[in-house]
Amino acid sequence: MSDVLLFDLSQHLEKLFSQQRYDAGFALGRHILRYYPRHLATYKQMGMAALAKSMWEDSIDLLQRALSIDPEDIQMWEALRSAAMATELQAEAALAADYIKDLHATSEETTPVAAGHDAARQQDWVRAYEAYRAGYAQHPQRMDAALGLVTALFHLEAYDAALLMTNHILEELPYCLKAHWQSIRCAHLLQDQTVDVQRHLRIARGIDPDGRYLLRWFDDVQEEKLAHPRALIPAWDESERWAYHAATP
Template sequence: MARIAVRVYNNEINDLIDHGQIDEAIAHCRHILQTYSKHVETYRMLGKAYLEEQRYGDAADILQRVLSSIPEDFISQVGMSIIREDEGNMDAAIYHMERAFETQPSNHAIQDELRRLYGRRDGLEPNKIRLTRGALARMYAHGNLHDQAIAELLAALSEDPQRHDLLVLLANMYYHSMKKVEAAETCTKILEKLPYCLVATSLLVKILEESNREEEAKPFRERWEELDPYAAQIDSNTHDTEFVPDQAVTLIRLDWEPGAYGEEKGQPAWASSLGISIGGEDRSAEAVPDWLSDTGADQPEPSESPFGGSEEGEAPDWMATPSGSNEQPEDDLGLFPSEGEEEVKP
């Protein structure tokens, strides 16, 4: 049986989604997760596949888990905006689209979509989308203007301390400015709320290992490797996963049988305007395998904490969040909390 690099496999899955072969893409995602059960990029592809098939309940659950690991993820923010608008929650839809805009402020499609959402909520579309502090900070960061980015981030966080996406960027800026104490403190703060945040975990590993504190770094390294198996292949010559060769992590490719999961679906025009392919009827009631059945498809009401636990079923240990709590999770047992960040001051 043929083996395939995990990165190459994820790229193939993305191509399948873009060409409307959603059922095959979902099958391959599930196959990868049987081996690498916490691989964030595969969850991201799975959420995108559910979104494009308009299985919004499943998509919301997965995309929110991705956002708890990668709070700034562009695709997940756009996807959650689409889902919340479909639910009629315009404040949450705008909140997520604003986060997507901050990630790509020069994206004209996102600007147009954000104006449309404002118009639908307020009755009048603004002529121009103003840059937020978060967007400005990211522009500084892309230009390697670390001190300016830090100043904007601190100002934004003084207004909204719960912006985990900005905290992640702040930790990065501190690290690249050689302010490792501040970076470590920021990572620790993030991990208290989002214990499987990918960037915070990887930065903390680097800081501890660079300080010859390998034993303290060990549990964080193990978690990093769960989120990204390529992290296990880092050595003295490859200081980050991006430098690890694709073939360093492989698995047996699923021999998928066409037609076993239904037909390919068409694509609405509004999705194309955002560069997203959506297809298929709602199949949220379709049975899912045991490893995915307890992710908590029911979403809490807007008044509940965005990190609250699911009311349906009992989550497996690696997804567990404190039961009966309206606070953001502070344990380190779960990969992703069952709800995302859209209700944090939408």
């Protein structure tokens, strides 16, 4: 079977779900995860589709996997809260609500994590650092605060501290995509030979092979180097109809 661009199959997956062709969409999603078992975009698309189909448990499973990779995605937190409420998982729903409230933060919000997000949007990195540091001290399980702290430290050129923080994040979330990219960026600027950059790259490229998230998150990335998707995957035979089971990342 010939290879095609992963980007094209991902676009086709989005189209299938938008047309409510869920059986075909889940089959294609499984096909993608067979070759890219941690592909973030696919987990998100399948999680949102499972929610639309009222497949609550599947949706929770897929969204939790995706959020362990990208814990700053407010759309996925909103979807997870809906699925958790539908299944009366109060703790999961409450956690999602906390993330949603803080990620939606404005300058009028009072929690430290919310203040950090607001300051970061305004690129006030000193204020963001102080707020994220306070928020993370209060809630060390909040990975959006931890990632925000890394971003603030990076912009303040405290690369050693940022790198140390990414290590803490990856102890909790081994496949957190932004933490892997920030580790690579800090190691490059510090010329730190002790960082296993190739390992970070291997994991990051397995999650986001074409660097779509890299372009979205970091303004200093040279877009021309990532302008054309290159990741390949065996073509999908739409006649395949695999039973849906959540893939293990």
